[in-house]
Amino acid sequence: MSATTAAGGWSWNVVTDVHQLFAYPFMVNAFLAGTIVAVAAAVVGWFMVLRRQTFAGHTLALIGFPGAAGATLVGISAAAGYFGFAILGALVVAATRASGTAYRGFSEESAVVGTVQAFALAAGFLFVALYKGFLNGVNSLLFGTFLGITVGQVWALLLVAVVALIVLGLIGRPLLFASVDPDVAAARGVQVRLLGVLFLVLLGVAVAEASQITGSLLVFALLVMPAAAAQRFTPRPVAGLVLSVVIAVTVTWLGLVVAYYSPYPMGFYITTFAFAVYLASFVVRYLVDRHGSAPARALHARVGT
Amino acid sequence: MITFDRAAVQLGGRVLWSDVTLSVGSGEFVAVLGPNGVGKSTLVRAALGLVPLSAGSALVLGHPPGRSGRDIGYLPQRRSFETGLRVRGVDIVRLGLDGERFGIPLPRGRGGSRRTAAARVAEVLELVGATDYAERPVGQVSGGEQQRLLIAQALVRRPDLLILDEPLDSLDLPNQAAVAALIEQICTEQGVTVVIVAHDVNPILSYLDRVVYLGRGGAVSGPAEDVITSETLSRLYQVPIEVLRASDGRLVVVGQPEAPAHHSDRHTGRPRP
Numbered sequence: 388m389s390a391t392t393a394a395g396g397w398s399w400n401v402v403t404d405v406h407q408l409f410a411y412p413f414m415v416n417a418f419l420a421g422t423i424v425a426v427a428a429a430v431v432g433w434f435m436v437l438r439r440q441t442f443a444g445h446t447l448a449l450i451g452f453p454g455a456a457g458a459t460l461v462g463i464s465a466a467a468g469y470f471g472f473a474i475l476g477a478l479v480v481a482a483t484r485a486s487g488t489a490y491r492g493f494s495e496e497s498a499v500v501g502t503v504q505a506f507a508l509a510a511g512f513l514f515v516a517l518y519k520g521f522l523n524g525v526n527s528l529l530f531g532t533f534l535g536i537t538v539g540q541v542w543a544l545l546l547v548a549v550v551a552l553i554v555l556g557l558i559g560r561p562l563l564f565a566s567v568d569p570d571v572a573a574a575r576g577v578q579v580r581l582l583g584v585l586f587l588v589l590l591g592v593a594v595a596e597a598s599q600i601t602g603s604l605l606v607f608a609l610l611v612m613p614a615a616a617a618q619r620f621t622p623r624p625v626a627g628l629v630l631s632v633v634i635a636v637t638v639t640w641l642g643l644v645v646a647y648y649s650p651y652p653m654g655f656y657i658t659t660f661a662f663a664v665y666l667a668s669f670v671v672r673y674l675v676d677r678h679g680s681a682p683a684r685a686l687h688a689r690v691g692t
Numbered sequence: 693m694i695t696f697d698r699a700a701v702q703l704g705g706r707v708l709w710s711d712v713t714l715s716v717g718s719g720e721f722v723a724v725l726g727p728n729g730v731g732k733s734t735l736v737r738a739a740l741g742l743v744p745l746s747a748g749s750a751l752v753l754g755h756p757p758g759r760s761g762r763d764i765g766y767l768p769q770r771r772s773f774e775t776g777l778r779v780r781g782v783d784i785v786r787l788g789l790d791g792e793r794f795g796i797p798l799p800r801g802r803g804g805s806r807r808t809a810a811a812r813v814a815e816v817l818e819l820v821g822a823t824d825y826a827e828r829p830v831g832q833v834s835g836g837e838q839q840r841l842l843i844a845q846a847l848v849r850r851p852d853l854l855i856l857d858e859p860l861d862s863l864d865l866p867n868q869a870a871v872a873a874l875i876e877q878i879c880t881e882q883g884v885t886v887v888i889v890a891h892d893v894n895p896i897l898s899y900l901d902r903v904v905y906l907g908r909g910g911a912v913s914g915p916a917e918d919v920i921t922s923e924t925l926s927r928l929y930q931v932p933i934e935v936l937r938a939s940d941g942r943l944v945v946v947g948q949p950e951a952p953a954h955h956s957d958r959h960t961g962r963p964r965p
Binding site for chain 2: 556562563573576623
């Protein structure tokens with residue numbers, strides 16, 4: 388029953404298959420968009436996992452949903468809604484944090500953030516209900532789609548991702564310092580709180596980007612799983628960032644290919660492949676730790692810094 | 693290196709301490725002592741410029757506090773790193789070298805500067821005896837090992853002044869003795885002035901050039917044997933205090949005023965990630 392959805396099925400002749408895949412402009416756009424989004428999400432996600440801010444990421448993703456639904460309702464692009472609401476949400480989350488203690492960590496604000504999260508989801512539901520005939524769209528807003536990505540959208544994703552990565556490249560080192568060692572960083576003159584706010588905005592941007600491929604609910608497939616797996620594979624910052632990107636891009640490509648040849652949704656495949664890598668990272672870590680430091684060194688040497 | 697002149701600090705509208713006058717000379721090993729909650733950490737944070745003075749004045753390395761961050765190594769009072777934190781000890785030390793500079797995290801850098809940085813990190817790791825476990829994730833090494841890594845981080849820029857806030861806290865006794873000896877060695881061999889906040893003077897007693905005993909209405913400083921006496925402390929805290937000397941030379945202070953409750957949450961063991 389599968390393999391008939393697209394023109395011609397999977398033939399095990401990779402050259403033919405790839406050729407066939409890229410014969411469709413929409414697939415080319417999907418690959419371009421998916422790659423851009425995967426890179427941005429993997430890099431920002433690495434810092435998010437390190438900073439223990441996955442809950443904030445989740446919240447921003449859910450805030451993006453009413454943004455996208457509302458934008459569709461008023462007739463502008465869903466992307467604008469994702470970006471607008473996710474960035475606005477980042478500033479709101481930053482404001483609730485700033486009024487709390489100086490320590491990072493989300494335990495104090497979790498009730499506030501959880502409340503906002505639920506309300507955002509409900510508001511999105513309302514917008515969807517108001518927009519009659521939009522029912523198919525709900526699935527793609529929540530669980531992602533690779534259909535109908537335009538060249539214009541690809542360029543928009545690229546532009547935003549490049550800006551976000553340049554900013555992150557500039558603040559990367561003080562951000563790492565502030566993340567692992569906020570007290571000493573502050574004593575050295577690092578603007579710990581300002582960096583925190585800036586990072587939340589970048590997180591909002593990455594979430595909005597990823598949402599356009601994976602949907603609001605499955606952003607973590609690209610935002611958390613590759614980064615968390617990479618950190619289990621290696622404690623080296625640069626190696627971890629590179630590995631995170633490699634994992635995210637690989638699962639995205641695999642997900643797109645398999646989804647193209649199968650009747651089941653792409654969001655499921657990307658998430659499942661990412662989950663598999665995450666599980667593998669546990670197994671590898673267990674084996675490496677059990678067999679002492681020699682294989683660990685070999686692994687590190689192989690991954691490089 | 694550090695002078696305070698009739699300095700005071702207010703926290704939340706309440707005067708924490710006032711009329712504190714003290715000085716720390718070059719190359720000295722000085723302990724800041726006092727009961728929990730009296731504001732010892734605030735004293736060193738004021739010296740770092742992280743807390744403003746509400747009265748009086750201070751000079752640190754010849755400048756007002758906060759101007760000479762580069763030349764001060766600071767080890768804040770802290771929790772240990774989370775066990776799940778997968779960043780290597782060597783990276784923590786490296787961040788002490790240039791972590792505040794903008795750029796990508798811990799780059800390979802360009803040739804010479806990178807090798808210089810790596811060599812300096814290796815050197816300071818060797819100095820504190822942390823070479824063997826510096827490649828492991830910092831969350832997975834012991835408390836004493838983390839403390840050595842953090843001392844290495846504070847030392848990596850060759851500071852003139854090292855400010856350590858309760859570096860012996862939460863270490864077991866053998867580790868307290870070992871880390872105290874390490875700090876003494878750094879002080880004498882590297883010529884670094886050391887200011888150490890402690891709530892127990894005994895592990896460092898034999899190394900100290902001078903102690904600063906902090907109270908609400910001022911501070912007393914001088915050699916340990918002059919300051920840690922029943923008369924001096926009773927006068928400082930205006931309650932009867934007895935200082936007893938155990939047969940092994942350890943000092944026991946009986947009757948210190950207890951800490952105000954609001955300032956003691958740092959000892960509840962709440963993990964600070």
